[in-house]
Amino acid sequence: MLRRLTLRDFAVVSASELEFGPGMTVISGETGAGKSLLVDALGFLSGLRADAGMVRHGAARAELHADFDPADAPAALDWLREQEFDDGQACTLRRTLRADGGSRAWINGRPATLSQLSQLAGLLVEIHGQHEHQALLEKSSQLALLDAFGRHDAPLAAVREAAARWSALLRERDALSRTGDVSERIDWLQHQLGELEREDLRPEALETLVAGHRRHAHAASLIAACDETLSGLSGDDEGPSLERRLQQLRGGLSRERAHEPRLEEVDAMLESAAIQIDEAALLLQRVRDDLDLDPVRFEAMDATLARLHELARKHRVAPEALADTRAAFAAELESLREAGTRLQVLDGEITTAAGAWREAADALGLARAATAGRLSQATTGLIGELGMGGGRFEVALEPVDRDRPDPQGGERVEFLVSANAGQPPRPLRRVASGGELSRVSLAIEVAALGSDAVPTMVFDEVDSGIGGAVAEIVGQKLRALGDSRQVLCVTHLPQVAAQGHAHYRVSKADRDGLTHSAVQRLDAKQRQEELARMLGGVEVSKEARAAAKRLLGNAG
Structure with missing residues (x-):
């Protein structure tokens, strides 16, 4: 409001x-x-x-x-x-x-x-009159008003739901059809998967392969380094081992410990060093024993690593990402294999969905036809009361394409009006007289009272070209409309103004x-004086004031 x-x-x-x-x-x-x-x-x-x-x-x-x-x-x-x-x-x-x-x-x-x-x-707000903004002139508003008048909520919801289902299936089929012939893509994916599935692409397997390849590639230098170090630790003809040399050093210090207590800490460190050297020698010997110059095994690892790098370059990923590439190819292959089957099923589902929509649209169409008759009859009667004797109002249902899903149903609405007897009805938007258009709009709104969801209705010069008893009826209809809606009316007739x-x-x-x-907002006395002015012109007579008082009394 x-x-x-x-x-x-x-x-x-x-x-x-x-x-x-x-x-x-x-x-x-x-x-x-x-x-x-x-x-x-x-x-x-x-x-x-x-x-x-x-x-x-x-x-x-x-x-x-x-x-x-x-x-x-x-x-x-x-x-x-x-x-x-x-x-x-x-x-x-x-x-x-x-x-x-x-x-x-x-x-x-x-x-x-x-x-x-x-x-x-x-x-x-909805404006009726000689203005561009008139919702009732739009076909969409006319259809909405007809459905509201007939309380078609349930059948309209069924049509919209069926249309949504049909549209979704058509979109799915279009998307699958755009992929075209997928047989070549399937063959390509199968070949790529075959290459990738022949390799162990687990992260831990790749780490083991790279470490083993590096160790075998440097096996000769590793063996030489281990042998040289072991020889130095164990000693040879040129000198004692490191362990024996440390024992000799500790012996020399032990004879002097009584004179310097801190030498005991040095002796403990040397003892610990001897233990560490002994453990290092044992570990180094195990490493040396594991090293083996095996050209055949090295060549096998080198070939495997080369294949993995070649696959990585081919698919433009790092070797560590080949497992993800394989999973993606497998998912796409499965999807393409299912697409062919899905396309065959879709045609049947689309036929069923189209049938469901047409059935719902037919039910809605029958309801609209019945409602159109009631609204036409009620509005035609009101048009006559509003000074358009012999006039006729019709609600025409125009079929639309039923081969595509339409959430509004299988028809559109056109409001037709014949302002005078003997004249063929024409679309409401082509009614020449602004006053006639306003009165027809008023008749429609009154006939469909309570159906229009817009809370505020504005009528501009709705009483143009009428007077006397018809003007009083127009005012009464506007007042009746005001019982359920907010009504604003620009008028020059006292019979209409008195009803406000x-x-x-x-x-x-x-x-x-x-x-x-x-x-200026008028109080009761000012209002009576304004109605008298509207009745009598510039010079307001006692008779005009008395008539204005009667109009207000009748309206009240």
Whole structure:
């Protein structure tokens, strides 16, 4: 529900703030006073193209601000959350129009695009009249209203679910078909896997191979180094072994230990060194015993390592990554083998899914046909009451392509109107008269009362071209609509204005050579006087005041 609308430097309005409540609010005023500017402001806040001509003369920019209570618009709250514009229960739209033709928009204080502004406004307010922004002229809105009127939630959900299933299967088949003939790829993968599976690619096996190859490659020098070291440790004809030499050194120190206690620590170190040398000699002997000059084994390891490096270069990976490459090839091969089988199964599943969608679409189509008849009959009756005697309203169902999944079903909707008897019905968007269009829109909304999810409806000059009893009926229908929706109505007829729950008057005055408009909320006495003016013109007579009082009494 619209709670507040603020205008600044907009057309002839220098500054104005309007508070709105539930029910029906009427806006009246003299011709040229700017009473339709409030509707224009909502249009710009709904994403209409910026118009520099709407900036008040002498001002740099016009500012428009609308504050909504989205409690009655859950779809708008969901949209705010999805688009990350949510701020608790706040819902404010702001837009500036610059004199140079530019504009900017904000949602809940955050910059927004005109597309985002339009999407959100479409969930909050619906404008009917001689304006570009009229949701009922769009086929998508017409279809949504028909489904809401007929309460088609269940069959529509079934169609959407069936369409989603069918679409998913078609996408899967397209993806598999794009791979083309995979036999060559399968043969290539099998050959690559054969090469890789002949090798032991475990990390520990690779480490053992590399270490063994290095040891055999340096076996001769290793043997010579071990022999030389062992010879030095064990001694030869040229001198005693290191162990015997250490014993001799320890013996010489032992004779002097009594004179220097610290020599005992030196003796302990030499004893430990002797033990370490002995252990080193034993380990070195074991290493020497393990070393063997085996050219055949070395050649085998060298050949294996060469094959691994060649495979690594071929697949452009390190030798350590060959195991992962083999696993990837194996997974792809399995997938390609399954793809052929899956393609054969998919055709059957797609046929079944298409049949399920068509069955659900047929059920929805039957429900829509029945609902279209009820809505056509109800709206046609209301059109006659609203001064379009002989007029006719029809809901035409247009079939769509049933060979592709459509989540909206197997048909689209077109609202058709014949304004006068004997004339063929034409699409609603092509109705020439703005007044007729507004009255037809009103009739549709009243006939579908409670079905439209948009909480605020604006009717601009809905009473154009009518008067008398018909005008009173129009007002009564608007008031009835206001029982379940917030209704804003710009009118010049007192019979319509009298039906409002609240009343604003727009007036104009010349100040400093410029025209200024002011908007005033009327109390009971002021309202009676405004209705009398609307009835009697410039000179308000006692009869006009009495008639205004009767209109208000009848409406109350």
